[in-house]
Amino acid sequence: MTPSKPLELLAPLSGVLLPLDKVPDPVFSSRVIGDGLCIDPTSQTLCAPLAGVISNIQDSGHAVSVTDDNGVQVLLHIGLDTVNLAGQGFTRLVQEGQRVEAGQALIEFDADYVALHARSLLTLMLVVSGEPFSVLTSGLVEAGQPLLQLSPSETVDAVDEEEGDALFSKPLTLPNPNGLHARPAAVFAQAAKGFRASIYLHKQTQSANAKSLVAIMALQTVRGDTLQVSAAGQDAEVAIQALVALLAQGCGEAVASVAEPVATVLSATLLKGVCASPGSAFGHVVQVIEPALAIPEHGAGAATERAALARGLLAATEALQALQDDAAGSAQAEIFRAHQELLEDPTLLEQAHSLLASGKSAAFAWNSATVATAKQFQGSGNALLAERAADLADVGQRVLKLILGIRDSAWELPERAILIAEQLTPSQTASLDTRKVLGFVTVGGGATSHVAILARALGLPAICGVSPQVLALANGKQVLLDADKGELHLEPNLAEIEHLEAARKQQVLRHQRDVAQASLPAITRDGHRVEVTANVASLQEVEHALTLGGEGVGLLRSEFLYLDRSRAPSPEEQAGTYASIARALGTERNLVVRTLDVGGDKPLAYVPMDAETNPFLGLRGIRLCLERPQLLREQFRAILASAGLARLHIMLPMVSLLSELHLARKLLEEEALALGLTELPKLGIMIEVPSAALMADVFAPHVDFFSIGTNDLTQYTLAMDRDHPRLASQADSFHPAVLRLIATTVKAAHAHGKWVGVCGALASEALAVPVLIGMGVDELSVSVPLIPTIKATVRELDLADCQIIARQVLGLDEAALVRDALRQYQAATVETSPVVEL
């Protein structure tokens, strides 16, 4: 390096000088970022202290760094904690990469605004590149006056690039409220410098040298960003562990943990979670751990790498096809079909190919593209897309392993395995030897996650949302999983185990018997008939329901017919779909079609709508349909085309006002008239908003039927989000408040000679059947696999008893007490109806 002339740094602002030691912020005063000094400004334009290039300017405009041609780098940071202002009060006058003269204006700021809104205006000028300097003045300074004289540095520490393939951490979500701004970035870089390995921090397709504060800041991270740490060299693994832990802890900043575990530890011997699939099992702990993959960043030529990616994608497609063919159930096959589609996603491939073109390896390019896109899904604020992020990660991993030639060793599972994981991916669950697996326990996921769906398809018990402590359990430890209660017993006693084993055997026998008797009607012992119908979303499900004894369709979720579509289906196509379902049912069975039930929380690609602050209280269900009457009219026409093929019913979701019903009926009548129909299909409403339940007597004369959506009714009545990690267990449809609304609705309907169904999840719970029947519910529309169970449950009951138990539970204080009372009642009825051994 040529010895450079002494460089003078000009004062970036006018103001009062302050030594760095006195700055009341340990990150600056400790010189972690670099040495320099502090000015309490009396001017409002920050000027360049030296000529150079803007190597970084934060989006929030409160910090900028300038690097000169000799590598001297100076960071200017206006105020303390000004990152919290998120750009308010700052105007950037230059851009990153721009060459500036010494003294050129860089940032203007509103000193009064900053003084009133931030902690301090104390502005720092730090020589990040580390050259020693002497201070030329003290006290008051004028902007542009020489302030520091730099001694030419002897050596600039070049980054030693460690050789070898980089290890990558798992992606993690940045918890810092303002991203990695100067302070946490400095802490992170400082920690990274403690390792010999060359370390990079990755954000989507960008990466930064983790030992460079400015490079980290240039990533412009924000809270929720998905980051990965990679390291190459001897201590790479230790470095990754330490740095990932540091990031997770906020790099010295107070952070709220990103995802709070749902469950609390009740005791050292019991872990609680949420039931994702019922049942119980006694077995051994098997921890599922994904090994970290070594991903080389640089490729062996674009053509070679392109070919490697193409091979990986093809192999993955074939593997997914095989999985579909062998899938245990249709739900599982569907998931893998969706995975195949992800492999063909053009934006994903485009991203990967552009990285390949820049010389990256196939593995690196594919990994970056999938991680970046998964991140976008998560950040979309769209629940459906967010769920897809887990799928994308799964597909990403599958292809990555194929590219890297890593064979998924067939799991050598011990017998009676209870699998424990942070999160199980569909691929992992599919490759399981289910004969050896007895159950699943996961930290992440909820009752609607893939693992829950698959566990139910496999008939295995599963609980989700368990404390991360569970990941520390030793392999081989004997545990008792009681999914019905959402419990994992760590030190089960023999009596508990025997009791649950007996119950499990009983359950299997019962289920066999129920399926065998599925075609029998659901008539209570004292002769009261209840109609048991199916909740469906496809023709396939309708057919399945009929083989399991379904007496009709109580809820056709029409929005699900076209969930994956980016364009509205044509009227003919819609009509065709409804007609085929109606034909499958025939003229003697009910078909209840619910009109499009979409909204901010359940978006449909071809019904674009603005983001809402509170989608559950926004344009949802009938509200959205009435906003876009053409959509509703078109759907009515399509449904009406099936008139006469089945006992056709149309149901409106989310009705809360009588006017909505009147408006929708008017549209329906107009469409029927236009089609020349003399007889209208039955028109009913969902009862899922408390206002509709409370006013059921007002609605009843104007409808043909009610169907109660217990999921929404519960969350609106209790004001608890049923997906809320902390509240989900309390958002219980067995709450007496919810049951009372159901009772009110039934009473009002019957007074006007109308029937009431329940199509929410409550109807699919055997425990709830006595109280629902006791309150007078006429129809239970349940999820397809549970039809035999619910019908059998009805056959074991006495209406008179049910009426008594219903009256009793309506007077109880809370959901738990209702469940207790019903369990006692259930135990009593089960005893009197011993299982017939088949």
Next chain:
Amino acid sequence: MFEKLQRAFWKALTPDLIAETVAAPPQGLLSAEVLSALGGADNLKSQQRVALTRVRVQLQDAGRLDEPALKAAGVEGVMVLAGGVVHLLSGL
């Protein structure tokens, strides 16, 4: 609105990081010399300690401000802003 909420939370979580902007008792914030250099107590609409190192005053008539007198009274730095707002830099 969101921003406000977030700030409120941020503040609740880290009370030590964000300065309370509640006005300190107006008495004793400024010496008699400083007050007179600002044009007298009756020229002050408000006075407030802000940003760790400053006293922010709002003047009825900015023309009555006497900067040299302020310096003489021991104020290290003076920042005259729009609307009669003046920051008096008092150091840490």
